[in-house]
Amino acid sequence: MIAVHLAILSITALIGLVFSYLAITERDLLKAVAYSAVQAIAYAIIFYLLMAPDIVLAYVAIAVGIYSALLIFVIGKTGRYEVV
Template identity: 50%
Template sequence: MMELIVNLLLASCVMLTAAIVYTKDLLLAVVLSGAEGVMVAVIFYLLLAPDIALVQVAAGVGISTAFFIVGLRKLRRHEE
């Protein structure tokens, strides 16, 4: 059961990565990268590594998204 859930989450990570690569809307890409970070944090939680999941939620999801949004403010939102 646990392996099935972890495999589903890994597959959804791959699909989210493909969506991030192919989308033209950079704000949507930032939101989807936040969603992918949450998926990875849930995988770490299910594999019983709560300290790594804490780093992932705080630094990988919270702070990197803030820096992406600040960088996006200085650029254009839509590609091409």
């Protein structure tokens, strides 16, 4: 049972790392926000596996919900693509 938890923990940590990299290197800001949301979901799964349900509830509400919505609103007011 512990091996399964460690495997899931490792996979979600790798997914979070990959999507963090994609969010940083993406030129399209809406895609970067989507990658950031996927990264936040992966980290929420990690927190859940580490038995921190209070952190999971706060992290999902802020990182996936409010943060993503605020960034999409700001991107809508400015430009979608990063200018080089």
